[in-house]
Amino acid sequence: MSRMSLDRVNPPELPAPSGFSHAVRATGTIRVHLAGQTALDRDGRIAGQTVVEQFEQALDNLLTALRAAGGEPSDLASLTIYVVDLEDYREHATEIGAVWRRLVGRHYPAMAAVAVARLWDVEALVEVQGVAEVAPGGGG
Numbered sequence: 494m495s496r497m498s499l500d501r502v503n504p505p506e507l508p509a510p511s512g513f514s515h516a517v518r519a520t521g522t523i524r525v526h527l528a529g530q531t532a533l534d535r536d537g538r539i540a541g542q543t544v545v546e547q548f549e550q551a552l553d554n555l556l557t558a559l560r561a562a563g564g565e566p567s568d569l570a571s572l573t574i575y576v577v578d579l580e581d582y583r584e585h586a587t588e589i590g591a592v593w594r595r596l597v598g599r600h601y602p603a604m605a606a607v608a609v610a611r612l613w614d615v616e617a618l619v620e621v622q623g624v625a626e627v628a629p630g631g632g633g
Contacts, residue, residue, distance in 0.1 A: 496520075496521055497519075497520070497521040497522050497626070497627075497628035497629070498519070498520050498521065499517055499518070499519050499522070499567070499568065499570060499600075499626055500517070500518045500519075500520075501514040501516075501517055501601065502514065502515060502516040502517065502518055503515050503516075510601070512586075512590055512593070512601055512604070513601045513602070513603065513604035514601045514602060514603055514604075515603065516603055517570040517571065517602055517603050517626075519570055519626035521628070521629070522568075522626035522627055522628060522629070523563075523626070523627050523628075523629055524624060524625070524626055524627075525559065525562045525563075525564055525568075525624070525625040525626075525627050526624055527555055527558055527559055527562075527622060527623040527624065527625060528558065528622065529575070529620045529621065529622035530551045530552075530554035530555040530558065530620065530621055530622070531547070531550075531551050531554075531612060531613070531614050531617040531619070531620045532546070532547035532548075532549075532550035532551045532554075532617060532618075532619070533550075533554065533614065534550065539614055539616040539617055543585070543618075544576065544578070544581050544582050544585055544589070544618045544619055545585050545588045545589055545592065547617065547618045547619050548574075548582075548589050548592055548619050548621075549592045549596070551617075551619055551620060551621045552592065552593070552596055552597070552621055553596060555621050555622075555623060556596060556597070559623075559625050562625070562627065563627050563630075564625045564627040565627075566596065566597040566598060566600060567597070567598065567600040568625040568626055568627050568628075569597065569600065569602040569623050569624075569625050570602050570603065570623075570624050570625060570626045571602050571603045571604070571623055571624040572602045572603070572604045572605075572621060572622070572623040572624075573604070573605050573606075573607060573621070573622045573623070574604065574605070574606045574607070574619065574620070574621050575606075575607050575608075575609045575612060575619065575620040575621075575622070576606060576607070576608055576609070576618065576619050577608075577609060577610075577611060577612060577617070577618050577619070578608075578618065579606065579608040581618070582606065582619070602623065
């Protein structure tokens, strides 16, 4: 029986990462693709006025979908963050990092942040989309 593992790879030839991993290698897992999530609440309305509030709701939505698929936050292998105002996001990076550590811990997937003109929901400031590698039979 193979064992599930996610190895975070950060080669010394690249700058030391802060809040992400350069690569994540998975073995013995089932891949789960997670749809982009904005800060929609249960009623389909955007929750939160700030990028930090919306990031928290969007990440919580993504983690809810991941758990429903049998995974845990530490199973995230890749995450793309789409933001309407990249400077606003950068200005609040410390607060966003605190939200990440509270909801996910110190498990950092391979990440990218991408500035976009707008998101599907006009009021949305941020959207997160990811890929997880989950142990067969659930949770990792």
